[in-house]
Every structure is written in C-alpha cells, then in structure tokens.
Amino acid sequence: MVTAIVIPILILYFYLITKKEKAKQRQKWEMLDKLMLEARIQGTITALSTVKKRYYHEMYMMVTTIQLQSNDRTVSVVLRQPFTQDWKEMNLRPGNAVLVEGQWEKDIFIAGSIKES
Numbered sequence: 001m002v003t004a005i006v007i008p009i010l011i012l013y014f015y016l017i018t019k020k021e022k023a024k025q026r027q028k029w030e031m032l033d034k035l036m037l038e039a040r041i042q043g044t045i046t047a048l049s050t051v052k053k054r055y056y057h058e059m060y061m062m063v064t065t066i067q068l069q070s071n072d073r074t075v076s077v078v079l080r081q082p083f084t085q086d087w088k089e090m091n092l093r094p095g096n097a098v099l100v101e102g103q104w105e106k107d108i109f110i111a112g113s114i115k116e117s
Helices: 002-030
Strands: 039-056 059-070 073-082 097-105 106-117
Touching: 002 039, 002 059, 039 073, 059 097, 059 106
Parallel strands: 073 106
Antiparallel strands: 039 059, 039 097, 059 073, 097 106
C-alpha cells in the first residue's frame, strides 16, 4: 500500500527536478554567444576550425576555434554559438584581418563578436 503512494510521488518529484534543470540549461544555451565585451584583439587569422559539440541532451553548439596572429604573439580565440536551424557559418578565411571583442578565460580569448577589419 505504501509503495503505491511513494513510487508515483518519487517519479513526479524527479520529473519536476529534471524539467527545471532542462529549462535552466536551455536558458544558458540560448545565451552562449551573449558575453560581456570587456576586451578587444585585432589580428590576422592563421588557422580556423569549426566543430559541432553536444551541449545538453538534444542541444548542440558550434565551437569555432581561431588562431589569431596579433602583433608579436598568437592568441587562441574561441567562439561558441548555439546550433539552431538558422545557424550560418561565418565568412572567415585564413589571412583575413579581424577585430574580436570578448573576454579572457585564462589563456583563451572567448569571443562575443568577430568583425572583419
């Protein structure tokens, strides 16, 4: 008798927790490319690669890694974007001069916007 009451309550409890977690992850996923633009780097692209990665269950993100030659050093720049139906690859090629705005995370520059200069 007790199990007939306890098991449905447990299932409902874990369902609600999972639903809340999924909503929180979806909100974070939608805000992937919305960063505080604290710093700028200008340079020339030396290498470029784009990879599709799983973010959370059925949500994916596109991670573009750029090696940027800026003055006297090479900087790794990472651009994270939510992968949706209307996602389009950026028109960037090695040799292009770009202006990147974003923020630093240790030795990697996380891009919020990339503009050709």
